[in-house]
Amino acid sequence: SYELTQAPSVSASPGQTASIPCSGHKLGDKFVFWYQQKPRQSPILVIYENYMRPSGIPERFSGSNSGNTATLTISGTQPMDEADYYCQTWDRDTVIFGGGTKLTVL
Amino acid sequence: QVQLVESGGGLVQTGMSLRLSCAASGSTFSSYPMHWVRQAPGKGLEWVAVIWSDGGKKFYSGFAEGRFTISRDNSKNTLFLQMSSLRVEDTAVYYCARDGTWNDAPKFYFDYWGQGVLVTVSS
Numbered sequence: 001s002y003e004l005t006q007a008p009s010v011s012a013s014p015g016q017t018a019s020i021p022c023s024g025h026k027l028g029d030k031f032v033f034w035y036q037q038k039p040r041q042s043p044i045l046v047i048y049e050n051y052m053r054p055s056g057i058p059e060r061f062s063g064s065n066s067g068n069t070a071t072l073t074i075s076g077t078q079p080m081d082e083a084d085y086y087c088q089t090w091d092r093d094t095v096i097f098g099g100g101t102k103l104t105v106l
Numbered sequence: 107q108v109q110l111v112e113s114g115g116g117l118v119q120t121g122m123s124l125r126l127s128c129a130a131s132g133s134t135f136s137s138y139p140m141h142w143v144r145q146a147p148g149k150g151l152e153w154v155a156v157i158w159s160d161g162g163k164k165f166y167s168g169f170a171e172g173r174f175t176i177s178r179d180n181s182k183n184t185l186f187l188q189m190s191s192l193r194v195e196d197t198a199v200y201y202c203a204r205d206g207t208w209n210d211a212p213k214f215y216f217d218y219w220g221q222g223v224l225v226t227v228s229s
Contacts, residue, residue, distance in 0.1 A: 086151050095143075
């Protein structure tokens, strides 16, 4: 079965750029989606179809996907961006999530 | 404003059954495929099942196949998850989530999520 791999944690200082990678076999051939989840809250879609931002999501959130790696990039990271981030794709009519990356804004 | 409100969770013993509901408002419920996603305490997200907008097709994750049944009542804007033969490892917050496409067939991502409902299975 298809798998997505994420690093457990990433840190960034306020104002810096945070990059959160997600890897999978030939992931660049698939659509990748990203969700932000803060403690005790439901997930929020922040990127869909590799790089598209839903309305209401700040421009500092961007996405890319090529080869075996998709990346969520947060430019000018803010303390409010501290959260768990999950990548997601689908394969053969099933949904696959990465294990999640905890972003700490120091 | 799209709202998804889950209900029906609670504490049950292993082997028992439980039915979750998700009441939708603020959009044309019958136009969207719908999903259930769960999250065990302190763990990541795990997809459970999807149902096409007209209810004609359903797909399940491996752990749900044969034990869980997803269904919907478009006349009542409600999504359901019937869970049977529950196991301790089914303990989780269960979210209903709207698919990101306004179409019969899903695009397999989630643009709106409910607040979740906790299911606890004890031995």
